[in-house]
Amino acid sequence: MPTRVRLIAVVATAVAAVVLAGCSSAVAARPVAADGSAVAAPAARSKPQVVAIGDSIAFGKGVRPDQAWPALVAAQHGWALTDLAVSGSGFVKPGWNGDTYRDQVATALGLHPDYILIAATRNDRTQDPALVASSADELLGELHDTFPRARIIGITTVWGADAPPATVATVNGIVERAVTGVGGTFLDIGYPLAGRPELVQADGIHPNAAGERAVAKVIEDRLAPLGVTS
Structure with missing residues (x-):
């Protein structure tokens, strides 16, 4: 050659x-991490998603976010939580930032929840019951129509250590009718903080970390017979 x-x-x-x-x-x-990410993504998407709609107690005012009752319930079931609660808000009562439950629901409608937690609130006790009922019916209807397969779970108002006024029972009844009217589950958790000032913060309204745990435990006790799983 x-x-x-x-x-x-x-x-x-x-x-x-x-x-x-x-x-x-x-x-x-x-990169090994790239393979890991590709495998992990479907698992993350398959984790049940839950949104919480509520007031300062559901938000966890005065405690860490992971100590609020929605976070405790979500952790118990292995749900991924988006807590939309706003201090001071209600179905009619605007919160500290001007938002009502209407604004929280509007945000929830852009998500993909498997479970929806919604709390009756003391903040509506001084509002016109007819307006509270109208808002509750409308918002629960929107949630059900948008997420017909999601499980809607309502709870009664979380009160402090003192005796609640009769108007709280009125609000609870309104929210119960709205939740059950769309096939949701409504939990009467009573008043787990009643007579127990050690579970309430100095303001006499908001549960401390132990109080939030007490609320979450009653919710779990009510959920257990209903077969709500992760």
Whole structure:
């Protein structure tokens, strides 16, 4: 073979070896994390999603976010929680930022919840019952129509250590009718903080961390016979 031809052959062989080596390196150098992420994504999406609609007690005013009762209930069931609760808000009563439950529901409608937690609230006790009923019926209807397969779980008002006024029972009845009217589950949790000032913060309204746990426990006790699982 002439020298020039042999030289070309040697160069071609060398180039081919480099190319093959480069391909091999590219495969070996694929980040392990990339494979892990690709596998983890479906698992994350399959985790049940829950949204909480409520007031300062559902928000967890005065405690850590993970100590609020919606977070405790979600953790118990392995749900991924989006807590939309706003301090001071109700179906009619605007919260500290001007939002009512209407605004929380509007945000929820852009999510994909498997469970919806919605709390009756002391904040509506001084509002016109007819307006509270109208709002509750409308918002629960929207939630059910948008998420017909989601399980809607309502709870009664969380009160402090003192005796609640009669208007709280009125609000509870309104929300119960709205929740059950769309096939949801309504839990009467009573007043787990009644007569127990050690479970309430200094303001006499908001449960402390132990109080939030007490509320979550009663909710769990009511959910257990209903077969609500993770």
